[in-house]
Amino acid sequence: MRWLDHRARIPEPLRGAVIALGNFDGFHTGHQAVAKEAIDWARAEGRPAIIATFDPHPARFFRPEVPPFRLTTLEQRQELYLAAGATAMLVFHFDAELANTSAEHFLDRILIERLGAHGVVTGADFRFGQGATGDVDLLRASELQVRIAEAVMDSGAPVSSSRIREALRTGDPQEAARLLTRPFAIRGVVEHGDKRGREIGYPTANLAIENYLRPQYGIYAVTGRILATGQVLRGAANIGVRPQFEPPKELLEPYFFDFAGDLYGQEIEVAFHHFLRGEARFDSLEALQEQMAQDCDEARRLLAE
Numbered sequence: 344m345r346w347l348d349h350r351a352r353i354p355e356p357l358r359g360a361v362i363a364l365g366n367f368d369g370f371h372t373g374h375q376a377v378a379k380e381a382i383d384w385a386r387a388e389g390r391p392a393i394i395a396t397f398d399p400h401p402a403r404f405f406r407p408e409v410p411p412f413r414l415t416t417l418e419q420r421q422e423l424y425l426a427a428g429a430t431a432m433l434v435f436h437f438d439a440e441l442a443n444t445s446a447e448h449f450l451d452r453i454l455i456e457r458l459g460a461h462g463v464v465t466g467a468d469f470r471f472g473q474g475a476t477g478d479v480d481l482l483r484a485s486e487l488q489v490r491i492a493e494a495v496m497d498s499g500a501p502v503s504s505s506r507i508r509e510a511l512r513t514g515d516p517q518e519a520a521r522l523l524t525r526p527f528a529i530r531g532v533v534e535h536g537d538k539r540g541r542e543i544g545y546p547t548a549n550l551a552i553e554n555y556l557r558p559q560y561g562i563y564a565v566t567g568r569i570l571a572t573g574q575v576l577r578g579a580a581n582i583g584v585r586p587q588f589e590p591p592k593e594l595l596e597p598y599f600f601d602f603a604g605d606l607y608g609q610e611i612e613v614a615f616h617h618f619l620r621g622e623a624r625f626d627s628l629e630a631l632q633e634q635m636a637q638d639c640d641e642a643r644r645l646l647a648e
Contacts, residue, residue, distance in 0.1 A: 345431035358459030360391035369414035446472025462488030514559035526614035547596035564642035
């Protein structure tokens with residue numbers, strides 16, 4: 344699958360594409376509906392189908408102090424877009440230049456001239472250009488063919504990334520998974536830690552959380568996928584600052600059942616299935632070990648269902 348940069352002229356075979364316009368971070372059911380409309384349209388006319396995204400998220404550019412909130416990395420988005428049937432992923436690199444680009448310049452010079460778009464599909468609330476002055480009315484007034492996808496409703500409200508983030512922050516990964524159509528997953532390279540888990544009988548694969556949204560700190564039933572081999576593992580994971588140990592260090596630490604291999608330096612993806620409990624500090628390591636055994640038993644039970 345091609346990975347395109349908005350700053351470069353699009354290759355000739357991809358000109359005349361239908362572009363799904365949006366941020367599409369979580370690629371939830373609402374995003375999927377926009378993408379499907381674009382892909383179906385492109386296939387009906389024999390055109391390439393491109394799904395766009397912005398990186399960094401515009402909110403991160405304008406307010407760099409806000410806590411991390413990303414639901415996916417670019418690599419994860421590329422895989423999701425490919426699975427949806429897109430020909431290519433288009434990345435709008437959101438920097439000062441793009442932030443100061445007028446809506447008319449974005450439309451005429453980037454979408455039409457540089458990217459050679461034939462048509463676009465977006466949501467009714469899509470905004471673009473300096474000061475977010477561009478909207479669907481401006482798109483419709485251009486030479487582009489434009490289709491507006493209706494919001495996907497759920498329980499009387501639109502499906503949104505905000506709803507998914509709220510579910511994760513309150514310890515409800517199953518609700519997040521329902522709206523995403525897959526579990527929320529953090530991907531990273533396994534790094535060496537202080538070996539505390541190994542010392543107490545639960546060796547963990549330590550991952551930095553980086554720019555992902557922080558779900559509620561605590562213990563989860565998880566699955567892990569080794570990207571190089573596709574092997575899927577079941578386990579229990581702690582995400583948080585490890586209050587039992589000093590100094591505090593924010594990590595994702597999955598312990599995989601019945602696995603004795605070496606994961607150091609490998610890229611894995613950890614999917615959150617069930618929230619078991621919040622982080623806690625115990626009076627002794629023995630008490631912690633007893634609780635961890637109970638957590639693992641519960642995780643095994645839930646993952647087996």
